[in-house]
Amino acid sequence: MKSKQPIGIFDSGIGGLTVANAIATALPQEDFIYFGDTAHLPYGDKSSDTIRYYSLRIAKFLLDQNCKMVVVACNSASTAASQVLLDFFQENTHFVNVVDPLVQACLNKSYSKVGVIATKATIGSGVYQKALKDGQDKLDVHALATPLFVPMIEEGFVHNQISQSIIENYLKDPGFQDMDALLLACTHYPLIKSSIQAYLGPQIEIMESSEVAADMVKQILTEKQLLNPGPQQGKHKFYVSDLTDSFRQTAEHFYGEAIQLEHLPLWD
Ligand code: DGL
Numbered sequence: 001m002k003s004k005q006p007i008g009i010f011d012s013g014i015g016g017l018t019v020a021n022a023i024a025t026a027l028p029q030e031d032f033i034y035f036g037d038t039a040h041l042p043y044g045d046k047s048s049d050t051i052r053y054y055s056l057r058i059a060k061f062l063l064d065q066n067c068k069m070v071v072v073a074c075n076s077a078s079t080a081a082s083q084v085l086l087d088f089f090q091e092n093t094h095f096v097n098v099v100d101p102l103v104q105a106c107l108n109k110s111y112s113k114v115g116v117i118a119t120k121a122t123i124g125s126g127v128y129q130k131a132l133k134d135g136q137d138k139l140d141v142h143a144l145a146t147p148l149f150v151p152m153i154e155e156g157f158v159h160n161q162i163s164q165s166i167i168e169n170y171l172k173d174p175g176f177q178d179m180d181a182l183l184l185a186c187t188h189y190p191l192i193k194s195s196i197q198a199y200l201g202p203q204i205e206i207m208e209s210s211e212v213a214a215d216m217v218k219q220i221l222t223e224k225q226l227l228n229p230g231p232q233q234g235k236h237k238f239y240v241s242d243l244t245d246s247f248r249q250t251a252e253h254f255y256g257e258a259i260q261l262e263h264l265p266l267w268d
Pocket of ligand 1: 185
């Protein structure tokens with residue numbers, strides 16, 4: 001493997017752009033290829049078998065593009081497919097998922113009680129609950145599926161009355177009382193982080209995966225001596241399996257700056 005090869009990043013759609021942006025910020029000299037499976041969004045309502053099937057096909061595409069690393073920038077895919085991706089492809093590339101860095105960042109804080117919110121697939125997998133308890137058996141973990149958040153965010157309802165009311169409805173759950181931190185275990189949720197913080201108050205830490213995942217990418221590439229030395233600015237490609245005006249418009253919000261999405265009909 002060579003340091004000049006690109007990093008592959010994939011998500012069910014455009015939520016993973018939050019992770020892609022953190023990688024571009026932490027590692028500006030790296031080339032990356034982003035693939036958003038917008039034809040199959042959302043993954044959060046799909047079965048584990050279906051998510052695994054999609055993830056394997058996308059990883060194969062990214063390996064065909066010669067990616068030195070594949071970042072699974074989707075919690076639903078990370079929880080359902082991390083193991084099968086390793087089983088099939090760990091000889092050919094390095095993998096980073098978004099679960100391990102977030103769990104590690106949380107365990108480093110030695111909290112007593114944390115909340116986890118995510119899609120049905122992620123919460124139903126029990127992966128966060130198990131990893132957090134394995135790391136700290138006395139940690140009190142309250143996990144809740146919050147499936148309305150993804151369509152709400154995709155539709156641009158992020159800081160208005162409707163989003164406030166949905167946030168309140170989910171987070172008034174008594175299980176969240178007295179928590180020290182809330183983990184946003186879905187790559188869409190950073191877009192409503194400030195509204196969640198405003199609802200919960202400043203005493204509760206809101207943790208999300210984009211920056212810690214980018215740190216892990218950097219750490220592994222450094223260890224494997226695969227960091228692109230530059231000096232040029234990295235080239236970034238953004239592919240989606242279905243392209244609509246709505247994806248074009250919202251992509252900018254997720255990435256934080258204007259980007260050009262290209263249609264790649266992987267499933268034809
Ligand atoms: N971005 C995905 C995740 O992190 C959620 C979107 C979906 O359900 O596909 O889980």
